[in-house]
Amino acid sequence: MAATSALSLPALAAEPVRGGIIDVATIGEPPTLDPMASTADLVGIVSQHIFETLYTFGADWSVVPLLAESLPEVGEDGRVYTIKLRQGITFHDGSTMDSADVLASLKRWQSVASRGQQAAKIIASIEAPDASTIRIALTEPYAPLLSLLAFNNAAAVVLPEENMAAPMEKVVGTGPYRLKERKPDQYIQLARFENYRPREDASNGYGGARHQYLDEIRFVPVPDPNTRVEGAVAGQFAYVDSIPVESVGRLSSGKSEAVTLKPFGWPVFIMNTKEGLMSDVAKRRAVLTALNPEDMLIAGFGTADFYAVDGALYPEGYGWHTQEGTSAYGIGDPEKAAEALKAAGYDGTTSLRILTSRQYEFHYKMAEVAAEYLKLAGFPVQLDVVDWATLTQRRQDPKLWDIYITHSPFLPEPSLIGVMQDTSPGWWTSPAKTEALKAFNSEADPARRAALFAGVQKVFYDEVPAFKVGDFNAVAAKLPALEGVTPAPWPYFWNASLAK
Structure with a gap:
């Protein structure tokens, strides 16, 4: 029966x-x-x-x-x-x-x-x-x-x-x-x-x-996040992508309901390793030392309900999770970073150009906090705020930026991560990266690949082609x-x- x-x-x-x-x-x-x-x-x-x-x-x-x-x-x-x-x-x-x-x-x-x-x-x-x-x-x-x-x-x-x-x-x-x-x-x-x-x-x-x-x-393109929120509250759209997390409470009094994807992915500051200030690995390491991820995540997401301070490229629960290299993450010490910059020969005259957009509001808020930490470390910071379409065009030209801000879902295959590709904006290439990825990508056995990914993450933290801010949950409305x-x-x- x-x-x-x-x-x-x-x-x-x-x-x-x-x-x-x-x-x-x-x-x-x-x-x-x-x-x-x-x-x-x-x-x-x-x-x-x-x-x-x-x-x-x-x-x-x-x-x-x-x-x-x-x-x-x-x-x-x-x-x-x-x-x-x-x-x-x-x-x-x-x-x-x-x-x-x-x-x-x-x-x-x-x-x-x-x-x-x-x-x-x-x-x-x-x-x-x-x-x-x-x-x-x-x-x-x-x-x-x-x-x-x-x-x-x-x-x-x-x-x-x-x-x-x-x-x-x-x-x-x-x-x-x-x-x-x-x-x-x-x-x-x-x-x-x-x-x-x-x-x-x-x-x-x-x-x-x-x-x-x-x-x-x-x-329908709706670049302003507040306009997207008000459209969701009014029931103007059947689905609204990327709702700022601090606006979730507004939905309860409107016609739409929140859609949460947990965990979604990671905000990331991509370094221009090809030209300019960030082409020097010592300066990239100084940026990593200076930044305080928790302050940046609080600014971007407001409450720990929507983020986790985590330097691993994949969080716990994923087969790719490893802590290799993450001791360099989360230091948040501008004074120590300033000492590293001085040792690297940086004289503080060249501005650090950060390219971001307000269409993803958390990108902009994290950029503001990062700029203050980097100023304390001795960088004059130039914050270039453009629309997202312009950002995706400008990031193709290495002469126009030193850091750009984006985010990524946790992808099913680590080699899909943009920074792992030599030709992706940021243009990270090195013998150590090539060797680690070759070993990882040529292995078919999943368990062995998981162990080899620890070596990939170690090179990531050694050479700092990007700064992973943490983990976050994404919110939409429907x-x-x-x-x-x-x-x-x-x-x-x-x-x-x-x-x-």
């Missing part, structure tokens, strides 16, 4: 209502809709509805197939990946996907995307032996390959073979929603792609079946009528629906 009851429950569950249009408030206008060309989360949030990758991540952060039929066949001691493609997949322009499209897309990815450039170093060849197969040969075993192919920024999305121009000329993918209209600084309007073919397996995180219950999704939205680092709205 119990078994019969359990089996009958799915049949009794009401099918979500089909139809409706939602407005989603984002922190600003994405600088591009080409997911290969940007690592900005804002680009990934929008573009993941339009474009798809061969693989993606399931609810437990394991790699699962999306446009690939299944996980690859791996041979020759981990150096050859044979990938079978799903059949009957249609692009938004009406053409049918085959291996020629995938082959051209992966080659564009190696050229255009920072993560593709990272992978290109160990890719010997990519071939399409037939219309439904892709074969990737590596120069050496490389454990992060599938995670790189699955990730949704600097993403290995599949485009029509005829649409390889860079910059992208046509926004055409295979995703559940197609681009209907874009009015810069007003909205990006997506409409259901009627010829979309979802996977037959159950919805599973970003993977599995992607149901198109909503008719349209409109992403209308109670919006159903089927699972808290996620990059919120997605396939499987979402509006209640009657």
Whole structure:
């Protein structure tokens, strides 16, 4: 009887209502809709509805197939990946996907995307032996390959073979929603792609079946965080991304409810190791010594309910967690930093330029606190406050900044972390980094990889390419009528629906 009851429950569950249009408030206008060309989360949030990758991540952060039929066949001691493609997949322009499209897309990815450039170093060849197969040969075993192919920024999305121009000329993918209209600084309007073919397996995180219950999704840039909060309180938007944590109490008196992702990730100050003040590792170490992470986190998040002071790149509970190197974190001693700067030959005349934005309000608040500590250490500080789209453009030019502020979710594969890529803004390269990452990335056994990651984190703290401030929880808001939205680092709205 119990078994019969359990089996009958799915049949009794009401099918979500089909139809409706939602407005989603984002922190600003994405600088591009080409997911290969940007690592900005804002680009990934929008573009993941339009474009798809061969693989993606399931609810437990394991790699699962999306446009690939299944996980690859791996041979020759981990150096050859044979990938079978799903059949009957249609692009938004009406053409049918085959291996020629995938082959051209992966080659564009190696050229255009920072993560593709990272992978290109160990890719010997990519071939399409037939219309439904892709074969990737590596120069050496490389454990992060599938995670790189699955990730949704600097993403290995599949485009029509005829649409390889860079910059992208046509926004055409295979995703559940197609681009209907874009009015810069007003909205990006997506409409259901009627010829979309979802996977037959159950919805599973970003993977599995992607149901198109909503008719349209409109992403609306709302750069001012207070305006986003007031829009959430008034019920102006179905979903509001990135709510300042101090505003959570305001939601209780309004029409929206808080959506919390705990833990979400880490705020990070990226150092320009290529040019300027921060190209000197001694000065980077002085910055690490000067900064007080707890004061910065209090300024950014207000209460310990939303943050943790933690120097480990992954918190406890993650398989990658290690304390290696973290004794250098959290010192918060400007006087000691000043002594280190003097020993490094710094005369205090060159300004330290910090690039930040107020669209993520916690970035700006942490920058203000950091600036005061760094002034006490002897740096004249120049705080350059710009909109997020401008920041993502300026960080590409090493002549324009010394530190820029961003944040990252805790990613399922450490090699996906931006600073681990030689070509990511910050441009951290060194023999020690190369050696530690090579050992880590060439090992397939998860337990051995976890042990080797301690060596990667040690080099991170030895060379200070970035300053991890701590851990934090992310808060968004949604209308109670919006159903089927699972808290996620990059919120997605396939499987979402509006209640009657």
